[in-house]
Amino acid sequence: MTGVSIATVSHAFRNPGRVSDLTREKVLKAAARLGYSPNHLAASLRTARSGNIVTIIPDVTDSYNSRIIKGIERAAHSRGYSVLLGNTQGSAEREKEYAAMARSRQADGIILMSHRFPFDIDASAAAGEELPPIVNGSEFTGHEGIPSVSIDDRQAAIDAVSHLLNLGHRSIGVITGDMESTSSQQRLDGVRIALREAGLETHDRNVIHGDYAMRDGERATRKILANKEKPTAIFCFSDEIAIGCLHALRSFGLNVPGNLSVVGFDDVPFARYCAPPLTTIAQPAEDIGATCANILLDMIDGKKPTLFRHILPHKLVVRESTRSIA
């Protein structure tokens, strides 16, 4: 329609500098009239860049996860990338399916919110393949050369327990997340360290393992309450757990923080609105997501990562679910 070549049209869209302003105008105008827009797929095939990254995450519905995703999406979008959502419900098989999108060039890289590595690393090595760019968010697969971004979970747990210790608590119940998760492992580590330093030991019967969801917090709390030596405080490894815990406590007629103090983890938006507002460890979830995306995009751009462990700051937020019993 403009009588201009196909190459010039391409430049008009992608390299405005390499074409005269006049032709560019003409091309763009004609495109608008014809309803033409460049086929991104064809461009991707040619450049071997899909412009997508895939996020492998257990559950978008989880308040912490959804904030991570939001941060990823924001950073990716601002760099011209789109995000493919891989909701896995914790299934290793689905993790692999989504990871395979990088192999099939549907995605240029992977953000992995899981502790499992989604590739058979020996087989890949045997085939002489390189792994696609991948970064670990919040969790660690334990593989070398994979950048990870998270808070210092161990220190965060130490901070939480120290807070309770300072308040005079000596018997502290713990409700962990899935213990396969490295973040839960680190946090439990922190708990033991803090307790040991205070000359206390960790009573296993008051350490309940569940998952990061509300119903797990509820269930675990019932278990703790069934023990004969009840703790005076409970440290929950997620706010959702803490919310379930609060709920269970309420149903037992127990007052928080009157009878028992509760500490959460994450500082999800709801934490502030709980009854009582929850003392918790704030994680910069959106920043973690955004940082993951930026590191991944740098890797995709060919930058070799130099720092493999990105630690973002956490913060103890004291609200009304904890009190001094000194």
Added chain:
Amino acid sequence: MTGVSIATVSHAFRNPGRVSDLTREKVLKAAARLGYSPNHLAASLRTARSGNIVTIIPDVTDSYNSRIIKGIERAAHSRGYSVLLGNTQGSAEREKEYAAMARSRQADGIILMSHRFPFDIDASAAAGEELPPIVNGSEFTGHEGIPSVSIDDRQAAIDAVSHLLNLGHRSIGVITGDMESTSSQQRLDGVRIALREAGLETHDRNVIHGDYAMRDGERATRKILANKEKPTAIFCFSDEIAIGCLHALRSFGLNVPGNLSVVGFDDVPFARYCAPPLTTIAQPAEDIGATCANILLDMIDGKKPTLFRHILPHKLVVRESTRSIA
């Protein structure tokens, strides 16, 4: 490596039936050894199918939205499609950017969780273009020929208000979402209908418009409480609003349901864990999402939609935030 043709390899992967079991085995084995996997991008270019759908949604972090997304992802995945996340923060511009992915063939269709239509429909018509497959979730753009899936918002609001009316409430405050949103409009409609049928009128000073978030509920509740004629019940157009409302009420020393009854909307997972557990309208959010995806995928498969308004069932869930004052 197998000495077999390129077409046979293609068939071995995609049409297992059109190739002998033996060759297929050989091909797959060789692929594994070589670390080969089919380039999805190239296939997409050839078939003019990206295998992606894009979801345009204001905020993944919202408890209702995240359940919608989860349903979409589940249905799409089970039909071999992936979902591209378009988090817009309510920006019309970003809605358009994401919608453009369908034009550029990065996505085969659009699920739109917005009341705004992301295309300039006149310009498209002028260019003689067809719109890409698109379905509306929860909201309506008001365009013909676009299937939508939602609950019957008006009836749901009638149900909520009737519940309060039956409990003896005569003065009911309302906290709506964004009034640009068709769901809020419909719900407010329902409120007026139910009230009028009871011979009551809707007092505008007790109808506060905000957004669907917790802080809006908090703020709106303060406004209602500042009026001299206080309602005995508040109907919130989302559970998040209700949670903010509960929080504000608590800070004023008001007991729910002792001093005031509160009804939410959505039945997000938190609703059950609130203090008190929230009476609310349950929406089948995941099903809405899944239904959107299935309709869209049918359209992508060339099926012309026959039903343009899919209504899924809602349900009033009575918990402990409402009580009789008769």
Added chain:
DNA sequence: TTGAAAGCGCTAACAT
């Protein structure tokens, strides 16, 4: 500043 042309890796129609 613009154009010609090769080729990205696949699918599908057609031939064998």
Added chain:
DNA sequence: ATGTTAGCGCTTTCAA
């Protein structure tokens, strides 16, 4: 059951 081949719509090198 398998092979040959055109071509999807771009980008990019090289030439004009």
